Amino acid sequence: MNKGLIEAFTDAMVPIIVTIMVLEFKVPESADITALLHEGPYLISYMVGFLFIGVAWFNHHYMFELVKHLNLKIYWLNNVWLFTMSLIPVSAAWLGRFPTQVAPAYFYLIIFLAWTVAYYGISQALLAEIIQEQTGREHYIQSMFIYGLLKSPIFGLINILIFVAVYFWPPISITFTAVELIVVAFSIRNYNFNIQ
Amino acid sequence: MNKGLIEAFTDAMVPIIVTIMVLEFKVPESADITALLHEGPYLISYMVGFLFIGVAWFNHHYMFELVKHLNLKIYWLNNVWLFTMSLIPVSAAWLGRFPTQVAPAYFYLIIFLAWTVAYYGISQALLAEIIQEQTGREHYIQSMFIYGLLKSPIFGLINILIFVAVYFWPPISITFTAVELIVVAFSIRNYNFNIQ
Amino acid sequence: MNKGLIEAFTDAMVPIIVTIMVLEFKVPESADITALLHEGPYLISYMVGFLFIGVAWFNHHYMFELVKHLNLKIYWLNNVWLFTMSLIPVSAAWLGRFPTQVAPAYFYLIIFLAWTVAYYGISQALLAEIIQEQTGREHYIQSMFIYGLLKSPIFGLINILIFVAVYFWPPISITFTAVELIVVAFSIRNYNFNIQ
Amino acid sequence: MNKGLIEAFTDAMVPIIVTIMVLEFKVPESADITALLHEGPYLISYMVGFLFIGVAWFNHHYMFELVKHLNLKIYWLNNVWLFTMSLIPVSAAWLGRFPTQVAPAYFYLIIFLAWTVAYYGISQALLAEIIQEQTGREHYIQSMFIYGLLKSPIFGLINILIFVAVYFWPPISITFTAVELIVVAFSIRNYNFNIQ
Structure with missing residues (x-):
């Protein structure tokens, strides 16, 4: 299957998703500085979302580069x-x-978890394809910090704890997401950019 | 005519169309979970639309790869x-x-039919071009499930029946679209990805 | 100057402009068919706009392919x-x-005229560059129907007449645009797609 | 690191940012010409923004072409x-x-300054990379007018003065931005488009 095709579709979708987030900024109805400050919480939400997509897209590309062909x-x-x-x-x-x-915090966390599961599914499918291609590149994915994290049962446990904690303190939802993203962002420095 | 040009335009338009669908989600005005549930029907509508465009775009590219030149x-x-x-x-x-x-269901069905007719028109025009190019690739299009479906008089008959049925039960409109798309999506596994 | 760079920027902008037009459709507030019919005039406006951008983009690419380098x-x-x-x-x-x-019709016409002038300016600048490159390709632009049209004093005269006519019958604005675009669209069949 | 990847992401984001600006135009609620004139200030704001992104994107690409590899x-x-x-x-x-x-003028200036600082940071990081690559291309960046401008202490001083002046006459914010952009736009003519 045409690998470039699927990468092109992904590359077109991702920046557009970032854009939609920008569109959620409401231009203040007054010229007062306090009107702008009302946008403060969304600014933080947008920053985390921007980091999210930056990190996600980078990891996605890194994984896709390792594979020669894609399958359905x-x-x-x-x-x-x-x-x-x-x-x-x-x-x-x-x-x-x-x-x-509480409700928006849970919704945010659920979307993030759904995304995590989909990402992990792609990792596993790519890994199976790489093993079948016999290029010996499987260790590149296996040694990615994010792959180890998603595979770890402790991470599953942490997610359950966060799920409970959101009920008592909703902002833990985005805080946890932000911390996870920053850690993953830092782990990129260990990637190998000279494959083969 | 420059084939890459038209493919690039199509590739830029398609992800943007997906985006516009996302923009139709209204951010709930309250933090209540019921406010989110109001978006439920649109979520289903969006999922079908996402599947629609995913399947359409894939088939489109598969057909365009078979042809060497495009015409006006x-x-x-x-x-x-x-x-x-x-x-x-x-x-x-x-x-x-x-x-x-009833009205939104008919509008949805009419847009879908218009799209189907346009898609079938492209299939036929590409087929004519492929035959003229004498590459012997016409059977790739002719053996596509979606091509056989659109060509079949039974499919025409089913569409007429659905058109009548919408009057009595509007949700048949999107249900029929979803079923058709899922069937076409599954048929992709029979495509030949090693052309020539 | 990097030609691909400027073409890439143009190719990214043009489909987005089409998209913005789609966003102007307002989803009807009621499920009544008459609510949809209110969108009728904009549907026509959108169709002309879609044709506009399709034709403009095509001519733009045709001209840019003729030149080897771009200048500031x-x-x-x-x-x-x-x-x-x-x-x-x-x-x-x-x-x-x-x-x-009257006012929206004039605004529409003025934007269209501004676009026409900018397009004509690009044609002339590309022509000057082609002549300097001594590839002998200047006749490709010179024989384009749209180039001859924009160059012709009669076309200037027609524009002035339309400008007056809008005051008495505003819909002449979009009618004239549509007719001009259809004529230009048909003229594409005379283009030479095997340059050099 | 894959240079094309980051350029592709940037190239996708930049035209979308332009688009978002277009979306801020509000279609007048009446057919009166005065309704359109209310959009006048935003038209100027949009023109400056369009120039901003055109100039920024051009300089960005010019700098990125000089470097062979990117780093984190x-x-x-x-x-x-x-x-x-x-x-x-x-x-x-x-x-x-x-x-x-006053508040919108300060917000505009602060975003512009944040952008300027980020741009200067990229310039410095690219310069360090170029020096390390030993291609002898560092003088291309060092001789860019915008680089000299951002490096100059006088420019820092001017920014402080503008920051004070905004309090007394808010439109100085966008006027200063526009003047700076026009000067940088003109400086492009001194760029060397035949690198190496």
Whole structure:
């Protein structure tokens, strides 16, 4: 299957998803500085979303470069991944409007978890394809910090704890997301950019 | 005629159409979970639309890869196809807001039929071009499930029946679209990805 | 100057401008068919706009393929051209909302004229560059129907007449645009797609 | 690190940012010409924003062409740069709505300064990379007018003066931006487009 095709579709979707987040900024109805400050929570929400997509897109490309051909399974998982990602702007906007409420915080976390599951599914499908291609590149994915993280049962446990904690303190939802993203962002420095 | 040019235009339009669908999500005005549930029907509408465009775009590319040159007829049919596709977000949004009403269901079905006709027109024009190019690739298009489906008189008959049925049960409109898309999506596994 | 760079920017802008036009469709607030019919005038406006951008983009690419290098003059004229084009969605939306009023009709015509002037400026700058490159390709531009049209004093006269006529019958604005675009669209069949 | 990847992301983001600015035009609610004139201040704001992004994107590409490989520092600085640029539409829209007020003028200036700092950071990181690559191309960046401008202490001083002046006459914010952009735009004519 044409690898470039699917990468092109992904590359076109991702910057557009970022854009939709920008569109959620409401231009203040007054010229007062306090009117702008009301946008403060959404600014934080947007910053985390921007970091999210930057990190996600980078990891996605790094993984796709390792594989020679794509198969239909990867194609459909990639579509699911894009679908979950396309819901980030809505959840970020809702959270930005009600940063201390339970429902938006849960919605945000659920979208993030759905995205995580889709991403992990792509990782596994790519890994299976790489092993079949016998290029010996599987260790590149296996040694990615994010892959180890998603595979780890402790990470699953942490997610359950966060899920409970959101009920008591909703902002833990975006805080946890931000911390996870920053850690993953820093782990990029260990990637190998001279493959083969 | 420059084939890459028309493919690039199509590739830029298609992800943007997906985006417009995302923009139709209204960020809930309250932090209540019921406010989010109001978006439920549109979420289904969006999922079908996302599947629609994913499947359409994939089939489109598969067909275009078979041809060596494009002609003006294909160019204009492609523009008509993009035009009908650009109306999907509006019809999906209207249906998502009034999922049980007759008018939005008919509008949705009409846009889908217009798209189907445009797609079939492109198939035929590409087939004519392929035959003229004497590459012997015409059977790739002829053996596509979607091509056989659109060519079949039974499919025409089913469409007429659905058209009548919408009057009595509007949700048949999107249900029929979803079923058709899922069937076409599954048929992709029979495509030949090693052309020539 | 990097030709691909400027073409890439143009290719990214043009489909987005089409998109903005789609966003101007308002999803009907009721499930009544008459609610949809209110969108009728804008549908026509959108169709003309879609045709506009399809034709404009095609001619633009045809001309740019003829030249080997770009210069700063072409770069800035191209930016002006994109700027005028980016105002089409606003003018099309205003016209679609008030199809029989004088002010929106004049605004539409003025944007179209500004675009025409910018396009003609690009044609002339490309022609000068082609002559300097001594590839003998200048006749490709000179024999384009749209180039001859814009160069002709009769076309200037017609524009002045239309400008007066809009005052008495505003819909002449979009009618004239549509007719001009259809004529130019048909003239594409005379283009030479095997350059050199 | 894959240079094309980061350029592709940037090239996709930049035209979308321009688009968001276009979306801030409000289609007049009446067919009266005065309704359109209310959009006048935003039209100016949009023109400056369009010039901003045209100039920024051009300089960005010119600098990136000089380097052979990118590193993580450049990647993250580029993301910060895109982030600050993505806030231009909001600040331009707020300024366009209240062109004579202090708060929108300061917000506009602050976004512009944040962008300037991010741009200067990229310049420095690229310069360090170029020096390390030993291609002898560092003088291309060092001789760019915008680089000299941002490096100059006088420019820092001017910015402080403008910052004070905005309090007394808010429109100095966009006027200063426009003047700076026009000067930088003219300086492009001194660039060397035949590198190596």
